[in-house]
Amino acid sequence: MIEIKNLKKIYNGVTVVNVPHLQINKGESIGLVGNNGAGKTTLFRMILDLIRAESGEVLSNGVNVAGAEAWKSYTSSYLDEGFLIDYLTPEEYLYFIGGLHQQNKAQVDEKLAGLAEFFNGEIINKGKYIRDLSKGNQCKVGVGACLLQQPELLMLDEPFANIDPSTQFRLKNILKDQNKNHGVTTIVSSHDLNHVTDVCERILLMEKGVVIKDIATSSSTLSELEEYFGVGQSIASYSVDKEENH
Template structure:
C-alpha cells in the first residue's frame, strides 16, 4: 500500500532520513515510534507532501507520489494540535476540504452529517465553535475533517500528546476502533511506547533517522532486535557480567557471559527462599517498594546488582524492606546483545538462540 524506497531527506547539512525504506500493508495500523528528533515526523510529513525528498521515491497503492502536491496524494492528516480553524464552527471545519474541492452544498452537507455520525459527533456539536469542545471532541473533529475527503491513507502525528493521561487511554481505544471501522490504512507517529504497543498492528522503531526494527508489538517488546529497542521500549534491568556468569554456572549454558544482558522487570520474580520455582534463583535483599496502583515495583539488591521486579496482587505477598528473598530469572526471557568489542548490535541472542 505505502512504500518508501531509499528515501533521503536533508535540511541543509543535516540528514534527517538517510536511505529510509519501509512498506506498510493495506488496512494496517502502522506506527512510527521513537524519541524526539529520530525522524518519525519527517517521514510522515514526507508522505504527506510537506517535506521535499533529496533522494528516493514514495508510492501509495502502486502510484508514485514523490512529486505530487500534498492536495493530490489522497492522504488525510491529523496534526498534533489538530490545526482546526478557530473562526469556523465544527460543521464548517469538517466541510472545509469538500468546499475546496467545490462539491455541491447538498453533497457537502450529506457527507459532513455522515462522517459526524460515524465519529460520534452530535448535530448540536456540529453547530458549536471549536473552542466550546473538549480536547477529545476536537480530536474527533480533526479526524472527521480528514476522513470526509475519503483518503486512501490516514496520517496521525502525535494526536494524543496534548491530552491528559486518562483521556489519552480512552481515546486510544476509540482511535483504534475508528480505524478498524473504516478499514483505512493508517500511519501513526508517537514517542509513547504504550500507545504504540496497545494500538498498532506493526511498529517501526526509529533512531537517528534509521529503522532499528519492524515488527508486531509482541516482536518489538519480547524479541527486541537491537539494544536500542530493548532499552527504549519498556522497562529493563541490565544484568552485570558477574550475575550472568552466576546464571551460566547455575545451568544457563545458552547465555553468553560476555554479552550485554537485559531482563524486563516483569520477568524477574520474587519468591520466599526455598520456594519451588521455574528458573534460576539468586539471593537478594529488598531495598524498597514503589506503588503504581495495579502493581508494585520491588527494588532488590544482589551481591553484584540492583534490580527491579513487578509484584501484583496475584503474587499473594509483598516482602518487607530489608527482607531476604530469592530473585528468580528464567534464562529464556533474557535479551542479549554483543558487547562493545563484539561488533554490530544487529544480532540478538535470546537465551542463547541467535535471531
C-alpha cells in the same frame, strides 16, 4: 500502498531521515515509535509531500507523491493544529472539508452523528472558534475531518498526546474499526507504547532518522520496546532506591 526508496533528508548538514527501503502494504496498521528527534514527523511530512527530500522517493500506489495529485484523494492526515483553519468554528471547518470531498451538509451531518461519542459533546454547536479549543479538542476536530474523507490511507502524528483517557480509548476503537472493518491503511506515531502496540499490528522503531526495528506486534512487543527505551531499567532503579531509603 506506500513504498519508500533511498529517502534522505538533511538539515544543516545533519541527516534526519535516512530510509533505504520501506514497504507499507494496503490494509496494514503501522505504529511509528522513537524518541524526540528520531525523524518520525519529518518522515510523515515527506510521505505527504510537505517536505521535499534531498534524494529518494515516496511512492503511493506506485506513483511518486512529489508533484502528483491523485494520492491526495484517498489520503487523510492530521499531524498538528497547523492542519486546521483556526478562525472557523468546528462545524464550518468540517463542512468545508466535506465539501472538498463532494459531500453536502446532510451527508456531513450524518457522518458527524457517528462521531458524537468521540466528540463527547465538546465540539459541535459550542459557539467557539477552533483557535479557542483546547489542544485535545483541536485534535478531535482534526481526526473527525480525516474520517469525513473516508480515506484509504490515514496518518496521525501523536494523536493520543493531548486527549483525555476516555477519548484515547474511543480513538483506539475508531482506529481499529477503520483498519479491520473498512480496510483503511493506518500509520500512527506515538510516544505511548501501550496505545501503539494495542492499535497497530506492525511497529517501526526509528532512531536518528533510521528505521532500526520492524516488528510484527505480538504479546512480547510491548516488553521489547520498554526494554529498548529503558523503562524496565528505570523501574528497577526506582525500586532499589526506594528500598534503600527505608
